[in-house]
Amino acid sequence: MLLQLLLFLHSLHLGHSLNQEGLLLHRIKLTFDDPDNIFSNWKTRDANPCNWFGISCDSLTHSVTSIDLSSGNIAGPFPSDLCRLRNLNSIYLFNNSINSTLPKNISDCRRLKHLNLAQNLLTGTLPSSLSDLPHLKHLDLSGNNFSGEIPASFGKFRRLESISLVENLFSGEIPAVLGNISGLKQLNLSYNPFSPGRIPPELGNLTELEILWVTDCNLVGSIPDSLGRLKKLVDLDLALNNLNGVIPNSLTELVSVKQIELYNNSLTGELPAIGWSNMTALRFFDASMNELNGTIPDELCELPLESLNLYENQFEGELPESIVKSPNLYELKLFRNRLTGRVTERFGKKLAAVVG
Incomplete structure (x- = not known):
């Protein structure tokens, strides 16, 4: 009888002991400054951390699968001990003050699929070991102070679908090896002080790509046909670069594209005369602030556009009458060109068109 009572009391004690993953997270908590007290319900008296703020677990095993402390106003270095959570597949620390560098042993997070450290204070170079994460699908490191070159090892990602490195301090050229990430759907490298370099033609190999943003990346040379x-x-x-040459006819083969931004470059020559009819999904086209000339193609104006910006170029002739038939057109900017004729009154009051 006494033995049964002792076993019962022992089981009660175990039931109120925090498991190993909880103890690990509790130690990690102590490495952060937490002025808003977001860790207030991280209690050691709990059996596991599954009901803690920002923690998600497997419903059967109670193993931690995700940590989301986004916009928590926490500060401190990236806690590499998170990689000891063997079933962790998602880390979201967006919009905090995570500082120092990203450790090389980030590759120990073997099951990681989502890593979002955007809008923090991280510095240094990107560890080449990131590409060793075999299951990583989404990587967002935008809005930090990473510097140096994008590692050549990034071409070895196996399952990566999206990568965002916006607004950092990367140097070197955009590496051609990014064209090896065959499953990539989103590539966002905008607003980085890269060395002057061309758009790698190898990016044309990314046949699953849905978003390509390389705004203000110090790009030079022509737009590749690929x-x-x-x-x-x-x-x-491709806006806010130093691209030159003509807009290639191959761009009219982008049958799924809804938005094309080419403004503020040094593009010359005429817009492709034909092929626009392939682009039935196109709604926004901006090639303003270039050195384009010739006439505005009728095929372009026949599309169901919502916004067409071609101002500050050298276009001549009359605006095609077909633009009137765009039922959703709300923005048309053509000023500072050499257009002739007058804008038809059939645009109606909803559309302010400036031709000059």
């Missing part, structure tokens, strides 16, 4: 192979591309942004 981008026309991106049949699933929805959004193309």
Whole structure:
């Protein structure tokens, strides 16, 4: 009888002991500054951490699968001990003050699928070991202070679908090896002080790509014809660079694209005369602030556009009458060109068109 009572009391004691993963998280908590007290319900008296703020677990095993402390106003270095949570597949620390560098042993997070450290204070170079994560699908490191070159090892990612490195301090050129990430759907490298370099033609190999943003990346040279192979591309942004040469006819082969941003470059020559009819999904086209000339193609104006910006170029002739038939057109900017004729009154009051 006494033995049974002792066993019962022992089981009660075990029931109120925090498991190993909980103890690990509790130690990690102590490495952060937490002025808003977001860790207030991380209690050692709990059996496991599954009901703690920001923690998600497997419903059967109670093993931690995700940690989300986004916008928690916490500060401190990236806690590499998180990688000891063997079933952890998601880390979201977006919009905090995570500082120092990203450790090389981030590759110990073997099951990681989602890593979002955007809008923090991380510095240093990117560890080449990131590409050793065999299951990583989504990587967002935008809005930090990472510097140096994008590692060549990034071409070895196996399952990566999206990568965002916006607004960092990367140097070097955009590496051609990114064209090896065959399953990539989103590539966002905008607003980085890269060395002057061309758009790698190898990016045309990314046939699953839906978003390509390389705004303000110090790009020079011409737009490669290979981008026309991106049949699933929805959004193309090459704005605010030093691209020159003509807009290649191959861009009219982007049958899924909805938005094309080419403004503020040094593009010359005429817009492609034909092929626009392939682009029935196109809604936003901006090639303003270039050195384009010739006439505005009728085929372009026949599309169901919502916004067409071609201002500050050298276009001549009259605006095609077909633009009037765009039922959803709300923005048309054509000023500072050499257009002739007058804008038809049939645009109605909803549309302010400036031709000059």
